[in-house]
Amino acid sequence: MGPAAAALDANALELFARIVAAGSFAQAARELHLTRAAVSRRVAVLEEQLGVPLFARTTRALGLTEAGRRLSARARAVAEAAEAARRGFRRGASADAGLVGTLRITTFPAFAEAVLAPLLARFQTRHPALRLELRLTNRPVDLLRDDVDIAFRLTDKPPPDWVATPMLTMTARAYAAPRRSGLPLAHPRDLAREPCLLFGPPTEQATMSWQHEADEATLAVVTLEPVLVADGLAMLVAAARHGRGVAFLPDFMAAPLLAAGQLVDVLPGWRLHVTGGRTVQALTAPLPEASAAARELVRWIRAELEPAGRR
Numbered sequence: 001m002g003p004a005a006a007a008l009d010a011n012a013l014e015l016f017a018r019i020v021a022a023g024s025f026a027q028a029a030r031e032l033h034l035t036r037a038a039v040s041r042r043v044a045v046l047e048e049q050l051g052v053p054l055f056a057r058t059t060r061a062l063g064l065t066e067a068g069r070r071l072s073a074r075a076r077a078v079a080e081a082a083e084a085a086r087r088g089f090r091r092g093a094s095a096d097a098g099l100v101g102t103l104r105i106t107t108f109p110a111f112a113e114a115v116l117a118p119l120l121a122r123f124q125t126r127h128p129a130l131r132l133e134l135r136l137t138n139r140p141v142d143l144l145r146d147d148v149d150i151a152f153r154l155t156d157k158p159p160p161d162w163v164a165t166p167m168l169t170m171t172a173r174a175y176a177a178p179r180r181s182g183l184p185l186a187h188p189r190d191l192a193r194e195p196c197l198l199f200g201p202p203t204e205q206a207t208m209s210w211q212h213e214a215d216e217a218t219l220a221v222v223t224l225e226p227v228l229v230a231d232g233l234a235m236l237v238a239a240a241r242h243g244r245g246v247a248f249l250p251d252f253m254a255a256p257l258l259a260a261g262q263l264v265d266v267l268p269g270w271r272l273h274v275t276g277g278r279t280v281q282a283l284t285a286p287l288p289e290a291s292a293a294a295r296e297l298v299r300w301i302r303a304e305l306e307p308a309g310r311r
Contacts (some may be wrong), residue, residue, distance in 0.1 A: 116134075
């Protein structure tokens with residue numbers, strides 16, 4: 001599909017993107033003020049040029065084939081650039097208005113709230129014509145199938161089909177309100193007698209492994225019976241700040257609370273052993289599918305995080 005796709009003109013790619021966005025040939029025809037037959041003919045010519053089917057047609061829905069999904073990101077970038085150019089002419093926008101189009105971003109809520117949100121706000125100030133869509137989820141997202149430009153994911157083993165750019169390394173520790181008595185604790189086993197606030201699905205017991213920073217090869221394993229379990233870290237932070245127990249938080253979320261004196265490190269010198277990875281990676285499609293806006297945002301955020309010593 002490579003050379004054939006590269007030879008497609010912008011009109012063909014924009015048409016394809018409009019059909020994908022509309023979800024049906026009939027709806028796309030209405031939006032484009034064409035007949036359904038005309039849209040079908042243009043798609044047939046497009047598929048003939050590429051030598052592969054792009055749509056998996058059924059009686060109920062219009063889906064994309066694997067080739068169609070791969071072409072979709074490139075086609076959408078062309079359509080968004082064309083629409084941004086039209087908006088610019090209508091508004092009389094200057095040529096130096098910055099990046100244009102739409103960036104679809106997904107990440108896990110804790111990273112979005114503590115790190116990404118202020119950075120995106122500043123980036124959009126630099127590029128006011130750029131539209132952002134942010135989807136927050138703790139589940140892994142497939143960029144191609146879920147129509148996403150950038151996925152910020154916590155993993156030390158990123159998928160090989162995507163371009164991975166390390167953003168920061170996360171360390172998780174135990175935190176509590178400074179007014180709680182008996183702090184700091186001497187050893188992770190002392191957590192067993194503390195009311196613990198746990199992130200994750202409902203459970204009556206949780207086993208955690210801890211690493212001492214002076215001897216990472218030695219793990220201390222402790223089994224806890226949490227008094228609160230939640231699938232959102234914001235709830236755990238609020239409970240910890242109000243003295244309800246010990247919460248286990250990533251350092252990028254705890255740092256401002258430590259600086260404000262609202263939380264303290266319960267186990268100095270110990271960090272939680274996190275399975276799955278400690279590195280926040282920015283995942284993007286390889287060239288040429290990755291948009292210029294996606295590449296620039298990843299480059300800019302990486303540069304912004306480096307001076308703060310977060311990497």
